[in-house]
Amino acid sequence: MVPGSYEEGMVLWQHKNKVSLFACNAGEIFSNESVELAPGLKTSKINSDLKCEYGGDSGTALNAWIFIEFWRKVLENKVYSEHDWTVKVDVDAVFFPDRLLTVLKDNSGAAWISNCKYGLHGPIEVVSSGALDKLAEDYEASFDGKAPKNCVEKQDFGLWGEDMFLGQCLDKVLEVGDSPVDPRVLCEDHCDCPAWYWCQNGTDRVSFHPFKTVGAYKNCMANAMGGEPLPEGASALDDDDEEFAAHSPSTQAEAPESEDDGEPADADAGEEAEAPASGGGGESLGADAGEESTAHTAPHPTESQADFYADEDGGGAGGGGRAGGGAGSCADYGCTEAFNSDFNCQCNKGCKAHNSCCPDFEDECGGSAASGAAGGKSASGDSCQSDCDVKFDPRRTCQCNALCESHGNCCDDYLESCAGGRA
Numbered sequence: 001m002v003p004g005s006y007e008e009g010m011v012l013w014q015h016k017n018k019v020s021l022f023a024c025n026a027g028e029i030f031s032n033e034s035v036e037l038a039p040g041l042k043t044s045k046i047n048s049d050l051k052c053e054y055g056g057d058s059g060t061a062l063n064a065w066i067f068i069e070f071w072r073k074v075l076e077n078k079v080y081s082e083h084d085w086t087v088k089v090d091v092d093a094v095f096f097p098d099r100l101l102t103v104l105k106d107n108s109g110a111a112w113i114s115n116c117k118y119g120l121h122g123p124i125e126v127v128s129s130g131a132l133d134k135l136a137e138d139y140e141a142s143f144d145g146k147a148p149k150n151c152v153e154k155q156d157f158g159l160w161g162e163d164m165f166l167g168q169c170l171d172k173v174l175e176v177g178d179s180p181v182d183p184r185v186l187c188e189d190h191c192d193c194p195a196w197y198w199c200q201n202g203t204d205r206v207s208f209h210p211f212k213t214v215g216a217y218k219n220c221m222a223n224a225m226g227g228e229p230l231p232e233g234a235s236a237l238d239d240d241d242e243e244f245a246a247h248s249p250s251t252q253a254e255a256p257e258s259e260d261d262g263e264p265a266d267a268d269a270g271e272e273a274e275a276p277a278s279g280g281g282g283e284s285l286g287a288d289a290g291e292e293s294t295a296h297t298a299p300h301p302t303e304s305q306a307d308f309y310a311d312e313d314g315g316g317a318g319g320g321g322r323a324g325g326g327a328g329s330c331a332d333y334g335c336t337e338a339f340n341s342d343f344n345c346q347c348n349k350g351c352k353a354h355n356s357c358c359p360d361f362e363d364e365c366g367g368s369a370a371s372g373a374a375g376g377k378s379a380s381g382d383s384c385q386s387d388c389d390v391k392f393d394p395r396r397t398c399q400c401n402a403l404c405e406s407h408g409n410c411c412d413d414y415l416e417s418c419a420g421g422r423a
Helices: 006-017 064-077 097-106 129-141 149-153 162-173 214-224 241-245 361-365
Strands: 036-038 085-089 124-128
Touching: 006 036, 006 214, 064 129, 064 162, 085 097, 085 129, 097 124, 124 129, 124 162, 129 149, 129 162, 149 162
Parallel strands: none
Antiparallel strands: 085 124
């Protein structure tokens, strides 16, 4: 977790609602500072400034050394050894530990699970305790114990991200065992998961990425749960979000790319796994095999997805722009027809519906096209006229279905237009 960034607010919301990492059997949050986020919730410090350059074929964060230190700390803390599996998860990845249990059972005997046909992707990394034991041995083989000796010496990883380094280290160098590819583990654009931003790619998807605001994270959870009420004790979008927005600066200049940042979670086969929250640090979570997960998580958004969804936590117009970006403006971007994940805020006709417009959108682009039927939004805007009992739609500013009262997001005319709330 990057101290002072939007990630603090995300972690606090997840902690309050007992989702993601906090729905696991054990967990740790890692950062470059020891920070008490809440009573009993403190980060584990790693020796890194969490800063890195960008490069390689895809221009990703070259953060292998950050996570070499991260995994050293995970192994040193030894929480992983109490569980069968450890999961590193990004703060902006919507993670359902209960769904991971099925994946673990279906991949019994695996040393670690790859989440993409193109190779391991960093938002979520699922590694067995046996594989981590072998990684620990490689750390111990180095002269100072600060890096895995063979994985560092036998790989030319100067232009790699941490996920590629770890995958190649476990597979090619240490040969820890089988690493099946299971696409259920991760749904994101970088691995060809269609319409990932709707979080409706099957009820067996373990995680969705990226969603960088509390509001976007909640929308993703709600969609992934099929419109079911939030878990007991979880809050719907309400005034409490201001509490978390206060920890969420609109600019994220020093936060590493979320797809490369992570936190580990420990889980025992068949048990519930916990996911770490991250932006440069991680969390480790534990789950035990053979037990049924009782935790129910609510949806969370990740990095580039945050721009797409409404920034309901007040964390800035763009919510999910690229790390290192500023506020952004339509004067620089130009008026566009579609959402652009490279922008820190948006200049298209749908940006008002998603509350993601740049500050100068009205002046530069006229601002008149924002509330129509863009992207499938109801022509009635934030009214329930002729829209009663329609399925939850995150593009709307309010809802008109029977569940909106429990989520606290009904349109003002819901009761009047929908026959007492039950059309």
